Amino acid sequence: MGKASLSFRLYVLAFYLFLFAPLVVVALFAFNASPFPAPPWKGFTLEWFTGTGAMFGKPGILRDPAMLTAFGNSLKIALPVTFLAIVLGTMNAFLLERREFPGKALLSIMMLWPLVIPGVILGISILAFSSRIANSLEAWLNMDLDFLRPGLFLVILGQLSFILTISTLIIGARLKKFDRSLEEAAYDLGASRLRVLLTITLPFLKPAIVGAGLVALLMSFENFNTTLILVGSDAPLPIYMYGQMREGATPALNAASFVMMLGAGLLATLVALVSSRKAE
Amino acid sequence: MANPKIMASARTLTSEGLGERLGLFLLITPAILWLGLLVILPHVEIGILSLSQRIAARVYTIGFGNYFEFLSEPIYWHTFARTALLSILVTAITLVISFPVALYIAKFAVGKSKPILFLMCLIPFWASELVRTLGWMMLLREAGVVSFLLQWAGIAGKPVEMLYSDGSLVLGLVYGGMLFMIVPLTNALESLENAQIEAGYDLGGTNFTVLRKIIIPHAMPGIVAGAIIVFMLTVGNFVTPVMLGGKNGLWFTEQIYSQFITRFNWPQGSAFGFMLLLLSTGIVWLGLRLTGQGFSETLRRT
Numbered sequence: 001m002g003k004a005s006l007s008f009r010l011y012v013l014a015f016y017l018f019l020f021a022p023l024v025v026v027a028l029f030a031f032n033a034s035p036f037p038a039p040p041w042k043g044f045t046l047e048w049f050t051g052t053g054a055m056f057g058k059p060g061i062l063r064d065p066a067m068l069t070a071f072g073n074s075l076k077i078a079l080p081v082t083f084l085a086i087v088l089g090t091m092n093a094f095l096l097e098r099r100e101f102p103g104k105a106l107l108s109i110m111m112l113w114p115l116v117i118p119g120v121i122l123g124i125s126i127l128a129f130s131s132r133i134a135n136s137l138e139a140w141l142n143m144d145l146d147f148l149r150p151g152l153f154l155v156i157l158g159q160l161s162f163i164l165t166i167s168t169l170i171i172g173a174r175l176k177k178f179d180r181s182l183e184e185a186a187y188d189l190g191a192s193r194l195r196v197l198l199t200i201t202l203p204f205l206k207p208a209i210v211g212a213g214l215v216a217l218l219m220s221f222e223n224f225n226t227t228l229i230l231v232g233s234d235a236p237l238p239i240y241m242y243g244q245m246r247e248g249a250t251p252a253l254n255a256a257s258f259v260m261m262l263g264a265g266l267l268a269t270l271v272a273l274v275s276s277r278k279a280e
Numbered sequence: 281m282a283n284p285k286i287m288a289s290a291r292t293l294t295s296e297g298l299g300e301r302l303g304l305f306l307l308i309t310p311a312i313l314w315l316g317l318l319v320i321l322p323h324v325e326i327g328i329l330s331l332s333q334r335i336a337a338r339v340y341t342i343g344f345g346n347y348f349e350f351l352s353e354p355i356y357w358h359t360f361a362r363t364a365l366l367s368i369l370v371t372a373i374t375l376v377i378s379f380p381v382a383l384y385i386a387k388f389a390v391g392k393s394k395p396i397l398f399l400m401c402l403i404p405f406w407a408s409e410l411v412r413t414l415g416w417m418m419l420l421r422e423a424g425v426v427s428f429l430l431q432w433a434g435i436a437g438k439p440v441e442m443l444y445s446d447g448s449l450v451l452g453l454v455y456g457g458m459l460f461m462i463v464p465l466t467n468a469l470e471s472l473e474n475a476q477i478e479a480g481y482d483l484g485g486t487n488f489t490v491l492r493k494i495i496i497p498h499a500m501p502g503i504v505a506g507a508i509i510v511f512m513l514t515v516g517n518f519v520t521p522v523m524l525g526g527k528n529g530l531w532f533t534e535q536i537y538s539q540f541i542t543r544f545n546w547p548q549g550s551a552f553g554f555m556l557l558l559l560s561t562g563i564v565w566l567g568l569r570l571t572g573q574g575f576s577e578t579l580r581r582t
Contacts, residue, residue: 003388004384004388008380008384008388009384011380011381012380012381012384012397015377015380015381016397016400018455019400019401019404019455019458020403020404021415021419022404022412022413022414022415022416022418022419022455023404023407023411023412023415024415025415025418025419025425026411026414026415026418029418036423037418038418038421038423038424038425038428039423039424039425039428040428088310088311088314091307091310091311092307092310092311094307095304095307095308095311099303099304099307099308101304101308107311107315110315110319110320111311111315113315113319114318114319116512116560116561116564117319117516117557118512118515118516118533118556118557118560119516119518120516120518120533120536120537120553120556121326121516121536121553121556121557122319122322124326124536124540124546124549124550124553125322125323125325125326125553126318126322127540128322128325128326128329128546128550129317129321129322129325129326130322132325157318158318160314160318161314161318161319164314218406221408222407222408222409222410224408224409224410224518224519225516225518225519225533228518228537229537229540229541238408238410241410242410242519245410245414245417245523249414249417249418253414254414254418257407257408257410257411257414260407260408260411261406261407261411264406264407264408265403265406267406268402268403268406
C-alpha cells in the first residue's frame with residue numbers, strides 16, 4: 001500500500017483527539033484548585049483526593065465516608081461476582097467443550113443471550129421475578145425474605161447473569177486449545193481424575209481463569225444499568241456517583257473517576273500481561 | 281453376534297457410566313439454574329406481567345391493555361420511534377466515522393504503530409461509561425471546556441450551551457459505540473490483500489471505485505457485525521441519554537425505568553421492556569437477513 005495522504009492522516013489524528021478528550025478532561029479537573037470542575041485553570045491541588053474539606057467545604061474522596069462506603073459496597077458486589085464467574089464459568093467451559101448431551105447446541109446459543117439483552121431489561125426481569133418468588137414464599141413460609149428484594153444480593157445475581165457468559169467464553173476458548181493427549185498420558189501413567197484435573201488441566205487453564213476474573217471484576221465495578229434497577233439502599237460507586245452528578249458536578253467526582261480510571265488501567269494492564277503469557 | 285447397542289447400554293450400568301452421568305449432572309445443574317432462574321424465567325415473568333391489566337385496585341385480568349396503552353399514548357410510541365430512528369442514525373454515523381480509522385489501522389499503519397493505534401482505541405473503553413459521559417458533560421456544558429476555548433479564541437462572544445440536545449445525545453452515543461465498530465472493521469480489513477487493491481488501481485480504478493468495488497464488499501462481514509453490536513448497545517443505552525440528552529426528548533429505556541421505579545407500574549414497564557426487546561432483535565434480524573449473515577458467527581466475530 002502507498003502512504004496515506006496528509007488529510008487522511010489528519011483525520012486519524014483528529015479521531016484520536018476526539019477519543020481521548022473526555023478522559024483527559026475528567027482527569028485534568030480532578031487536580032484543579034477550584035470548587036467547580038470547569039475552566040479556567042486555578043492551579044494544581046490534591047485537595048479533592050486528600051483534603052479535609054477546609055478549603056472547598058467538601059472533603060477529598062479519600063476522607064469522604066459516603067464515598068468510601070460506596071467503594072466498600074462495590075467490593076461487596078464485585079468479589080462474589082468474580083468468584084462465582086470463574087468457578088461457574090470453568091464448569092460451563094467443561095460442560096460445553098467436553099460433554100455431549102441432548103440440547104447442547106441450544107444451550108450454547110442460550111448462553112449468548114445475556115450479551116444481547118439490554119442491561120435495563122435484565123434488571124427489570126430479575127426484579128419482577130424475584131419479587132414474585134418473594135411474595136409467594138413469604139405468604140407460604142410466613143417470614144420476610146429481604147434478600148429477594150432490591151439490594152446487594154440481587155445486584156450480584158443481576159451482574160452475574162451476563163458476566164458469567166463472558167467468563168464462560170474466555171475460559172472455554174482456552175479449554176478448546178488444550179491438547180487432550182496430555183491428559184491421556186497422565187491417565188496411562190495411573191493418575192486419578194482429580195489429580196489430572198489439578199496438576200494438568202487447571203494449570204493450563206489458569207491464565208484464562210485469571211483473565212476472566214479480572215474482566216469480571218472490572219465489569220462488576222463499572223456496571224450501571226442492571227445495577228441501577230436492582231440496587232437497594234447500599235449504593236455501589238457508580239450509582240452513588242450518578243446520584244451526586246444529578247445534584248451538581250464537583251471536582252470530587254472527577255477525583256473518584258480518576259481513581260476508577262487508574263484501577264481500570266491497572267486491571268487492563270494485568271489482563272494484557274496474562275494474555276500475552278497465554279500466547280507463549 | 282454382539283449388538284453394539286446392547287454393549288453400549290451395558291456399559292452405562294457399570295460404575296464408570298454412572299460416574300460419567302453424575303459428572304454431567306453436576307456440570308449441567310449450575311448452567312441450567314443460571315439460564316433458567318436469571319434469564320428465561322425472569323423474561324417469562326415480564327411477559328406474563330405485560331399481559332396483566334389492572335381493572336381495579338389489586339385486581340388484574342389478562343389482556344393486551346398495556347400494549348394498547350403504548351399505542352394510544354403518543355408520548356410512548358413517539359419515544360419508541362425516536363429511539364429506533366436515532367439508533368439507526370447513530371449506527372450509520374459511527375460506521376462512517378470509524379471506517380477510515382479502521383482502514384488506516386489495517387492497511388496504512390506500519391510496524392509498531394499498528395498495534396499501538398489499535399490498542400489506543402480500546403483504552404477509553406476500559407473506563408466506565410459513567411466516567412466517559414461525565415467527560416462529555418464537562419466538555420460541552422455552558423461553563424465547559426469547548427465553550428471556554430471558543431470564547432478564548434474569539435469565535436463566540438458569550439458562553440455556548442452544547443449539552444442537553446439531540447446533538448449532544450447523538451455525539452455521546454456515537455462515542456460509546458465506536459470501539460465496537462472499529463474492532464470488527466479492522467479485523468475484516470486485515471484479511472484484504474494489498475495486491476487486490478493495487479489490481480483495482482492498475483485496472484484504472486479511482487479511489488472511489490476501489491473503495492466501492494473492492495474494499496467495502498470485503499469489509500461487509502465486519503460492517504454487519506459492528507452495526508449490529510452498535511445498534512443493540514445504542515438502543516439499550518441509559519446513562520448517555522439521561523446525562524447528555526435534552527429534557528423533552530426521552531430515550532425508551534428511560535420510559536421503562538420510570539414505569540418500573542418511579543411510577544411502580546410494573547405491567548406497563550414490562551410491556552415496554554418487551555417492545556424494546558422486539559425492536560432490538562427485530563432490527564438485528566432484519567439486518568442479518570438483508571446481508572445473509574448468521575447470528576452466532578457475527579457475535580463471535582466481535
